[in-house]
Amino acid sequence: MAIIILGDRHAGAQAPAVPDAAAVCLSCHGPFGRPETPEYPIIGGQNAAYLASALRAYRAGQRTGEAAGVMTGVAEPLDDRTIEDLAAFFSSLRSLR
């Protein structure tokens, strides 16, 4: 199953491609990076540099407590390039703009 979400924030420009790894993020953070669950952050439209640093922090085990364990499991296998691609993709979504 492929979820094609056009990053509508760049109506004219080329929207970032949907990284394969995004499917896992979408399952909790929702199709536009806007989760149903209020305890989860809106990541759609969030600053890309912040999203990347948060994913690196989860990957490095620098975030613990509450739901951090789930995110550490998600982030652990991600390489730097995939982290940057995910950050660019979710930042391109309108939710936070």
Place this chain on the structure above:
Amino acid sequence: MAIIILGDRHAGAQAPAVPDAAAVCLSCHGPFGRPETPEYPIIGGQNAAYLASALRAYRAGQRTGEAAGVMTGVAEPLDDRTIEDLAAFFSSLRSLR
């Protein structure tokens, strides 16, 4: 100096009061919770429950690495009520909606 920011998301309803503690947050995250610095998260309009859980995690020292040290210093003195008030206030700002 007092910064009065009307949480415009509740144009009709009563916008949450601006907590005194918000001044510190605004100094980095910007007047509408939209920081100039891309490494900082947009907190304006973010889910209140998430904002509160993130502040509790910083307060408890459960987030380390990158800019976490600054946030731990900010969150340490905050009591639960102030955390809930800050989360409600910043969530009420339009940036992320």
